[in-house]
Amino acid sequence: MEIQALNQLIGNIDMYLLDQILKCRFGKEMRILDAGCGEGRNAHYFIKGGYQIFGVDQDMLSIKMARMHAQSLNPGYDVLRFQVCGLENLLFHKEAFDAVICSAVLHFAKSTAHFEAMWAELMRVLKPGGIFWLRTCTDAGGIQSLSTDLGDGRYILPDGSERFVLSEVLLESLMQQWGLEHLEAPRSVLVHRQRSMGVFLFQKQLS
Secondary structure: OOHHHHHHHHOOOOHHHHHHHHOOOOOOOOEEEEEOOOOOHHHHHHHHOOOEEEEEEOOHHHHHHHHHHHHHHOOOOOHHHEEEOOOOOOOOOOOOEEEEEEEOOHHHOOOHHHHHHHHHHHHHHEEEEEEEEEEEEEOHHHHHHHOEEEEOOEEEOOOOOEEEOEOHHHHHHHHHHHOEEEOOOOEEEEEOOOEEEEEEEEEEOOO
């Protein structure tokens, strides 16, 4: 396949999400939520393929762009599946989705309480047995020791960005609270002395 054709098929998708697509984690019978979808770059493959993909983002302009892209990719797609909504108060009913994807969003949490509130909403809308794919800043590689502590989980990272950093302690607590287990070993992408991004695939236990 030519590069141009490949780009038309998958768009500017997160490469670690593409990895899960190649592993056949997602089926067309599944209802999938892209939480914090932005302009919908991670949804392009799903839209073109006829998947039941939904997206939310708190930025109205981003949702408008996501709808425009969706219409051009698949004229039969219901663009109202993209909605303006913060992750703290999702529009959907309990256990609405078989899968939730959340790429580089939760590290914009304003505090530990804010992070936990968004996490709780994602868990509320995820069915038992469902999968949760997450990419966010973590404390892997000792990045906190190189960062400026702003308090309550937030740091100025060496790259100059302000982020909420998911610690191993907090992650273990959340996994226990919400009945999550790793489907694969977590990965950490460490940009040397700059930042650490964790990639996780969880499954919500049936009971």
